[in-house]
Amino acid sequence: MTAPIKINHVAIVVEDVDVALKFWHEALGLPLQHVEHNEDELVNIAFLPLGEGEVELIAPFTPESGVAKYLAKKGAGLHHLCLEVEDIDAALTQLKERGAELITEQPKVRPDGTRYGFVHPKSTGGVLLELYEKALTSS
Template sequence: MKPSHIEHIGLAVRNLEESIRYWENVFGLQCYRVEEVADQKVRTAFFKIGDTKIELLESTDADGPIARFIDKRGEGVHHIAFAVDDVKDALQSVQEKDITLIDAEPRPGAEGLQIAFLHPKSTHGVLTELCSKPTNEK
């Protein structure tokens, strides 16, 4: 597995609208997409900076993973996501290197990407996401 680039950096936020205003007003960026990913109990907002995106993550459920993250650690960097050719192949590659997987199989994520997470206990404390376009879009 060799990532092509950092796909996005995920930031956990309490209030999506306030956070969007911050990124737009301070950095002059434009939010180009807001999306709810119901099965992950999250609303997302995206900004593009070169080839990399900033993804803001707001919990839609008090017991959701982002809400728990903020309760434990506060707002801030939640994860880093790498673009790979094929998430399924990448998962096999990292598993062969004894990396603990959160997702054994790719699942649908925001922006129509296939995603999977690697457990931070195996990645030196960094929640790591692998992303690829679905195989029919490559």
């Protein structure tokens, strides 16, 4: 049996990253690592490291993005939870065998080599759950 090893990040959907940073960075004091302009998802993402994980602030930059539609429908707030696993193939297989509904049957790969997949909120009690397997940094 495999199990997640830590909370990788908590993602928050906001209207505007700069406005949200006034709270999360300037008032609360979380360090700001960088802001990414992500053309694949049509969002800006601010990364704020915190302990062994991080907080991510996500804001759409066009009304066409999926996140813009989510924001219009549900409003700003907690969007998804991402847990880190050592072996995402084993984790997704185990979840499927135990009846969970996966959004991502086969892991996808980010440019930095991170492999990831999503579990449907139907199976988790309403939470969009992401699983991450980080790329090995040495080989």
